[in-house]
Amino acid sequence: xxxxxxxxxxxxxxxxxxxxxxxxxxxxxxxxxxxGLIRMGFPKVYPVHPRDKEMLGLPAYQNIKDIPYDxxxxxxxxxxxxxxxxxxxxxxxxxxxxxxxxxxFGEKGADxxxxxxxxxxxxxxxxxxxxxxxxxGIYCPSSKLTTLAQGLMHDITDESxxxxxxxxxxxxxxxxxxxxxxxxxxxxKAVSCGNECDLSAVDxxxxxxxxxxxKILISYLEGIKQGKKFFDLAREISKEKPIIIWKGxxxxxxxxxxxxxxxxxxxxxxxxxxxxxxxxxxxxxxxxEIVDCLYVFYSLPLPRGKRxxxxxxxxxxxxxxxxxxxxxxxxxAKLSNLTIEELTKLLPPVGTSIGNPADIxxxxxxxPDLYGETLKILDxxxxxxxxLAITDPGRACTQSIADAAKTINKPLAVTLFALPELExxxxxxxxxxxxxxxxxxxxxxxxxxxxxxxxxxxxx
Amino acid sequence: xxxxxxxxxxxxxxxxxxxxxxxxxxxxxxxxxxxGLIRMGFPKVYPVHPRDKEMLGLPAYQNIKDIPYDxxxxxxxxxxxxxxxxxxxxxxxxxxxxxxxxxxFGEKGADxxxxxxxxxxxxxxxxxxxxxxxxxGIYCPSSKLTTLAQGLMHDITDESxxxxxxxxxxxxxxxxxxxxxxxxxxxxKAVSCGNECDLSAVDxxxxxxxxxxxKILISYLEGIKQGKKFFDLAREISKEKPIIIWKGxxxxxxxxxxxxxxxxxxxxxxxxxxxxxxxxxxxxxxxxEIVDCLYVFYSLPLPRGKRxxxxxxxxxxxxxxxxxxxxxxxxxAKLSNLTIEELTKLLPPVGTSIGNPADIxxxxxxxPDLYGETLKILDxxxxxxxxLAITDPGRACTQSIADAAKTINKPLAVTLFALPELExxxxxxxxxxxxxxxxxxxxxxxxxxxxxxxxxxxxx
Numbered sequence: 061x062x063x064x065x066x067x068x069x070x071x072x073x074x075x076x077x078x079x080x081x082x083x084x085x086x087x088x089x090x091x092x093x094x095x096g097l098i099r100m101g102f103p104k105v106y107p108v109h110p111r112d113k114e115m116l117g118l119p120a121y122q123n124i125k126d127i128p129y130d131x132x133x134x135x136x137x138x139x140x141x142x143x144x145x146x147x148x149x150x151x152x153x154x155x156x157x158x159x160x161x162x163x164x165f166g167e168k169g170a171d172x173x174x175x176x177x178x179x180x181x182x183x184x185x186x187x188x189x190x191x192x193x194x195x196x197g198i199y200c201p202s203s204k205l206t207t208l209a210q211g212l213m214h215d216i217t218d219e220s221x222x223x224x225x226x227x228x229x230x231x232x233x234x235x236x237x238x239x240x241x242x243x244x245x246x247x248x249k250a251v252s253c254g255n256e257c258d259l260s261a262v263d264x265x266x267x268x269x270x271x272x273x274x275k276i277l278i279s280y281l282e283g284i285k286q287g288k289k290f291f292d293l294a295r296e297i298s299k300e301k302p303i304i305i306w307k308g309x310x311x312x313x314x315x316x317x318x319x320x321x322x323x324x325x326x327x328x329x330x331x332x333x334x335x336x337x338x339x340x341x342x343x344x345x346x347x348x349e350i351v352d353c354l355y356v357f358y359s360l361p362l363p364r365g366k367r368x369x370x371x372x373x374x375x376x377x378x379x380x381x382x383x384x385x386x387x388x389x390x391x392x393a394k395l396s397n398l399t400i401e402e403l404t405k406l407l408p409p410v411g412t413s414i415g416n417p418a419d420i421x422x423x424x425x426x427x428p429d430l431y432g433e434t435l436k437i438l439d440x441x442x443x444x445x446x447x448l449a450i451t452d453p454g455r456a457c458t459q460s461i462a463d464a465a466k467t468i469n470k471p472l473a474v475t476l477f478a479l480p481e482l483e484x485x486x487x488x489x490x491x492x493x494x495x496x497x498x499x500x501x502x503x504x505x506x507x508x509x510x511x512x513x514x515x516x517x518x519x520x
Numbered sequence: 521x522x523x524x525x526x527x528x529x530x531x532x533x534x535x536x537x538x539x540x541x542x543x544x545x546x547x548x549x550x551x552x553x554x555x556g557l558i559r560m561g562f563p564k565v566y567p568v569h570p571r572d573k574e575m576l577g578l579p580a581y582q583n584i585k586d587i588p589y590d591x592x593x594x595x596x597x598x599x600x601x602x603x604x605x606x607x608x609x610x611x612x613x614x615x616x617x618x619x620x621x622x623x624x625f626g627e628k629g630a631d632x633x634x635x636x637x638x639x640x641x642x643x644x645x646x647x648x649x650x651x652x653x654x655x656x657g658i659y660c661p662s663s664k665l666t667t668l669a670q671g672l673m674h675d676i677t678d679e680s681x682x683x684x685x686x687x688x689x690x691x692x693x694x695x696x697x698x699x700x701x702x703x704x705x706x707x708x709k710a711v712s713c714g715n716e717c718d719l720s721a722v723d724x725x726x727x728x729x730x731x732x733x734x735k736i737l738i739s740y741l742e743g744i745k746q747g748k749k750f751f752d753l754a755r756e757i758s759k760e761k762p763i764i765i766w767k768g769x770x771x772x773x774x775x776x777x778x779x780x781x782x783x784x785x786x787x788x789x790x791x792x793x794x795x796x797x798x799x800x801x802x803x804x805x806x807x808x809e810i811v812d813c814l815y816v817f818y819s820l821p822l823p824r825g826k827r828x829x830x831x832x833x834x835x836x837x838x839x840x841x842x843x844x845x846x847x848x849x850x851x852x853a854k855l856s857n858l859t860i861e862e863l864t865k866l867l868p869p870v871g872t873s874i875g876n877p878a879d880i881x882x883x884x885x886x887x888p889d890l891y892g893e894t895l896k897i898l899d900x901x902x903x904x905x906x907x908l909a910i911t912d913p914g915r916a917c918t919q920s921i922a923d924a925a926k927t928i929n930k931p932l933a934v935t936l937f938a939l940p941e942l943e944x945x946x947x948x949x950x951x952x953x954x955x956x957x958x959x960x961x962x963x964x965x966x967x968x969x970x971x972x973x974x975x976x977x978x979x980x
Contacts (some may be wrong), residue, residue, distance in 0.1 A: 087886040103736035140870070163881075164870035194871070196882075209882060210912075229836020231882070235912065280836050308839035311846035320873040321835040345844065345964035347837065347937070353964045375781040376689020376740050379768035383805065410600070410624035413780040421623075422656075422669060422691070426547040452670075452695065477695045477807070493606070502806035 067189045068259070071157035072249050072506050074132035077106060078124060078155075080146055081137035081162075082107030084115050089137050089161070094118075096212025103202045106131060124149045133157045135197060135207055140164040140175070143193065147179050151186035158183060159207060160192030166255040167194060167321060176257035180421060183258060195254025196230030199237050202273075205263050208252065210238035213462045221246020223354065224274035226264035228253055229321070230307070232280040232347070240351065244491050245358060248273035262290045269297035277303040278350055282318040291339045298340030302357050302514050305341050307332055340517035342510045349506065355496040356507040357461045360471035362515040365445040367393035368508060369438045370417035370501075371431065372450035373424040374477075378417035381450065381501040388509035392416050393444040402437045406430065428456035432464030439468045446471040447507055450501050453477065453486035462493045473508055475501045527649045528719070528727045531617035532709050534592035535564060538615075540585055540606055542567030542620075543596035544575050549597050549621070554578075556672025561664045566591060584609045593617045595657060595667055600624040600635070601654065607639050611646035617710055618643060619667060620652030626715040627654060627781065636717035643718060651820035655714025656690030659697050661707060661731075667714065670698035681706020683750065683814065684726035684734035688713055688768070689781070692740040692753045692807070694870040700811065704951055705818060708733035722750045729757035736817050737763040742778040751799045758800030762817050762974050765801050766810050767792055800977035802970045809966065815956040816967040820931035820976040825905040826851035828968060829898045830877035830961075831891065833884040834937075838877035841910065848969035852876050852906040862897045888916035892924030899928045906931040906968055910961050913937065913946035922953045933968055935961045 077097065083090025094116055097105045106127045107120040115119055121127050124134065124146070134150045136143060140162055150158050160179070165172035176193065183190045191197065197207030201218045208230070210216070216238060223245060224471045226237040227233035230252035237250045248271060253261050261281055268274045277297070284290050294303055309318035310329040342357075344350050368390045372378050382392060395403075395416050403414045407430065413419035418438070420430045431451060438444050447468070451457045453476040465472055474490055474497050496502035537557065543550025550665045554576055557565045566587050567580040574580055580585050584594065584606070594610045596603060600622055612620050620639070625632035636653065651657065657667030660892050661678040667692070670676070676698060682811050683705060687693035690712035697710045708731060713721050721741055728734045737757070754763055769778035770789040796803040802817075804810045828850045832838050845852060855863075855876050863874045867890065873879035878898070880890045891911060907928070911917045913936040925932055934957050936946055946956045958964035 089882075089886075162870075167873075168870075192949045209885060213885075220816045227836065228876065229834060229839075231834035232836040233836070239937065281656035282836070282839060305965075306840055308836055308843060310843045313846055313852045314839055314843035317842045317873075317875075317877050320875060321839050321879060345847075346840065346960050348960035348962065356574075374689060374691035374695070376687065376692040376742070376768055379689075379742060379774055379777045379781050380740070380766055380806065383768060383770045386773055387805075410622075410628075413777075415777075415780060417777050420779060422549075425552075425669060425673075426549075449869070477699065500806050500808035501864045502808065 065262060065267055065270055067156065068263065071133060071189060071191070072198060072496070073203050074156065076106065076129060076131050076133070077102065077104065078106040078108055078127060078134045079129045080108040080124065080134055082109055082115055082120065084112065092209065092212050093135060093137065094206060096206065100149065100206060100216070104129070124153050127153070131155050133159065135159045135161060137161040138240060143268040144179055144182065146176060147182050147190070148502055151182060151188055155188055156385035158188060158190045159197040160190060160254065161193055161195060161197065163194040165193045168258070176255060180258040190258035191251065193257060196234055196252040198252070199247060199250040208234040208237060208250070210234050214238065217241045217246070219246050220248055220273060222273065222275035223247045223278060223358070224268035224276070225250040225278045226253055226261055226268070226272060227251070227280040228261065228279050228282045230254065230511045234330050236278070240354070245354065256285060260285045261292065262286045263289060265293050265297065269293060275301055276354065277301055278354055279303070280308065282307045282321065291335050294339040294341055294357065299518060303341045304344060304350055304353050304357065305336065306344050306346065310345070340514065342514055348503070352498055352503050353508045354508050355498065356473060356511050359494045359496040360473070360511060362518065363434045363446040363512050364473045364515070366509070366512040366516070367443060367445040368448060369393045369395070369441070369444045370448045370450070371434050371438065372417065373420050373422060374414065374450060375419045377450055377501060378419050381448070381505060384502045384505040388505050390505065390509050390512060393441065396443055398443050399437055403434065406433055406437065424457060428454065429460045431457050432460035435461065435464045435468060435472065444470065446512070448473050448475065448501065448504055449507065450475040451477070455486065458486050458490055462490060463497065465493055465495055471508070471511065473498060473504045475499065477506045524723060525727055525730055527616065531593060531649060532650070532658060533663050534616065534665070534671040536566065536589060536591050536593070537562065537564065538566040538568055538587060538594045540584060540594055540873040542569055542575055542580065544572065550871055552669065552672050553595060553597065553667060555607065556666065560666055560678065564589070584613050587613070591615050593619065595619045595621060597621040602680055604635060604639055604642065607642050607650070611642060611648055614646070614937045615648055618648060618650045619655055619657040620650060621655060621657065623654040625653045626717070636715060640718040643911040649746065651711065653713035653717060653817070656694055656712035658712070659710040668694040668697060668710070670694050674698065677701045680705050680708055680733060682733065682735035683707045683738060683818070684728035684736070685710040685738050686713055686721055686728065686730060687711070687740040688721065688929045689740050689744045690714065696738070700814070705814065716745060722746045722753065725750060725757065729753060729761065732926035735761055736814065737761055738814055740762070740766045740768065742769045742781065753794050754799040759978060763801045764804060764810055764813050764850050765796065766804050766806065770805070796880060800974065802974055808963070810965045812958055812963050813970050814870070815958070816933060816971050819931070819954045819956040820971060822978065823905040823931045823972050824975070826969070826972040827851045827903060828908060829853045829855070829901070829904045830908045830910070831880060831894050831898065832877065833880050833882060834910060835873065835879045837910055837961060838879050841908070841965060841968065842877055844962045844965040848965050850965065850969050850972060853901065856901050856903055859897055863894065866893055866897065884917060889920045890915065893919050895921065895924045895928060895932065899930050904930065906972070907945035908933050908935065908961065908964055908968065910935040911937070915946065918946050922950060922955065925953055925955050931968070931971065933958060933964045935959065935964045
């Protein structure tokens with residue numbers, strides 16, 4: 061691991077943290093950070109405050125230089141005009157990293173950008189790396205550390221997982237980690253890149269590419285600095301790890317909004333899309349799409365091809381979903397004669413439709429096992445690369461699918477027709493069996509088309 | 521109301537129903553229908569069974585002709601080969617309508633189509649109208665009547681509302697009514713058209729167009745019989761009532777699937793899309809899209825134009841959502857100078873972005889009222905036609921939005937970042953204030969673009 065990467069390792073795994081701008085005032089960010097780190101159980105927290113000697117039970121210090129211990133990481137939430145001086149203090153103290161939460165720099169104009177440059181060069185001269193300004197910081201469960209707002213305010217797991225997230229939007233990565241950890245997804249690390257006066261998306265991309273813990277990368281991005289390096293790295297990393305990106309600022313008004321958000325300019329959509337495709341990046345355009353794709357990539361093996369088989373008891377949904385498959389670039393698998401024979405034996409002659417899509421009819425109301433049995437037959441068909449089952453969330457049907465899934469080798473996604481009172485229980489039940497559940501068949505098809513596309517890229 | 525329509529009135533409001541093929545066997549459809557009608561409280565139910573004299577507490581009859589009372593509607597679930605004879609019996613009995621649940625006719629080939637024709641002509645000669653075969657029947661809350669499977673198996677409300685639904689897929693209309701009634705939407709009537717040997721989608725379109733109770737039409741369709749009549753009717757009805765249609769079989773494989781589903785052929789996508797557009801029909805392509813659009817049309821007034829203002833505390837989501845707006849054909853409203861002044865006074869100077877989208881920043885964590893105040897300012901701006909607020913589902917934020925909504929005149933939709941444990945409570949809270957909540961901003965933008973498009977059609 062080169063210097064850049066070992067510096068990032070240090071930032072994700074600090075032994076001690078100083079909160080500069082800590083507060084005990086109810087409703088202040090300074091209190092939120094302090095309280096959150098204590099709640100999560102991070103061991104060494106040193107609040108810095110101009111007057112207080114003790115904060116929420118911890119000794120507080122007037123200045124960073126007064127802290128009588130080594131400090132690996134500082135989180136700054138003081139006013140913009142004090143930031144540069146505090147960075148100088150941090151440098152003298154010999155820290156490894158600084159997260160600048162404070163906003164009001166580059167995104168506000170040229171003056172702000174100039175200060176950012178000074179901050180970065182001051183830090184770098186002393187071998188310190190900076191995340192931000194305008195950053196919500198990082199989440200690293202294995203370090204029992206989060207500086208992301210939702211994680212600070214509520215409980216967030218310290219179990220590690222395979223998803224690495226980096227984002228130009230702090231709230232994006234904040235909500236993403238908060239919501240998805242509650243749904244069973246586990247992260248290796250997550251980072252809000254902020255204005256990138258020093259460390260930028262390209263550094264985190266490189267880090268996650270090499271990080272042994274991280275197997276899937278997800279990201280919300282606006283402008284990308286060092287575009288060539290970013291795409292060269294992505295092209296290599298994609299060969300082993302999927303990279304799912306929601307790129308904001310694809311339209312002119314979107315790019316204008318990005319300018320006032322992180323101060324970055326964005327290029328044209330056509331160029332981005334072409335570059336994403338060449339680099340094997342999975343491109344999405346909303347929070348839900350990124351989550352849907354993540355579920356599918358998180359739970360499923362890669363398909364061998366793009367030939368899908370669709371099963372449901374709902375004839376109309378089958379027809380509409382077939383349209384969705386074709387429009388997403390998938391192919392409806394042509395079932396083998398053996399499959400047709402086996403399905404003909406299995407399914408009632410009336411009300412069903414033997415083929416792809418397979419309509420297993422309202423007979424499933426009284427014979428829910430038809431779901432699992434049909435899926436097992438389709439799984440054995442050499443012409444089928446992946447499976448989608450659309451069902452109502454009665455336990456009998458989901459149980460039948462979950463049982464069948466134990467012997468199914470091909471990627472299988474499920475769409476449940478969501479009844480509010482059953483939804484979460486059935487989703488959880490299937491998620492525990494590692495079956496991704498997408499609430500709408502069109503969304504399932506979208507995510508499956510993305511994993512098929514990615515599998516093709518990986519094959520080269 | 522002409523004869524056709526008064527005949528449909530009779531079918532939706534029968535005074536008595538005979539279930540031909542009723543059963544007491546656990547897990548049979550015959551039992552499901554019988555039990556469901558009794559549970560829902562439909563007053564006069566006459567089961568017909570070859571041997572049983574009593575079924576679930578009701579007197580049973582060997583033949584329809586043995587029933588000593590007038591029977592308005594028959595539901596048939598006997599085998600296909602008996603169907604024609606039973607229809608003849610029904611005709612002799614002087615019924616008004618027959619729902620044929622039995623499948624295995626037109627969708628199985630030419631022979632089946634021929635029997636369907638015989639059934640239809642036999643019935644019509646006696647002035648009886650037929651729904652089906654291969655139909656799940658109807659839901660008419662004001663008659664305390666449902667023959668749809670989910671409604672029969674579970675409780676479904678008998679409160680009436682403004683949504684009329686007709687569908688070539690029984691399961692579609694079944695799930696739609698079942699799920700949405702649980703979420704607070706109320707239906708006037710819903711019908712599963714089945715194979716349309718007699719009554720078809722065009723009849724139900726015409727009926728709902730004239731029905732005083734129905735204000736919004738939704739439909740899943742495959743092939744459309746009497747296409748010219750359908751679109752002529754739709755063009756007129758759309759001027760007063762929105763018609764939301766999910767058309768299955770838009771692609772060749774989808775059309776092939778439709779052929780084995782309802783036996784209908786479907787035309788090319790380009791032709792359908794063009795005809796939908798000319799007729800002011802709102803075209804969607806999944807279950808979720810139809811539900812999202814329904815929520816928006818159900819809850820919101822029509823916008824004056826397509827200029828949207830977006831508000832959130834999430835800068836990145838704002839940027840990405842701006843892209844979604846542009847790509848869906850909306851315009852980002854250009855805020856007036858007064859609005860900019862008022863927002864500048866209201867919002868903190870740092871971390872926010874004054875403009876459209878308006879980024880009201882993490883400051884909302886400590887000052888949630890910024891949501892409501894910002895929305896009220898944007899609502900007053902003459903350049904803004906509709907509003908989208910994207911928020912986390914903390915009650916403080918949703919309360920602020922709900923309070924503001926009381927004085928807001930323009931269409932306002934909300935996207936909540938869904939935390940599993942808060943989701944339903946906050947959705948329900950906002951839904952009760954008649955604020956449609958869409959779980960993803962891209963979906964909200966899609967539905968808002970459809971209501972803007974429809975408003976333009978209505979203006980002519």
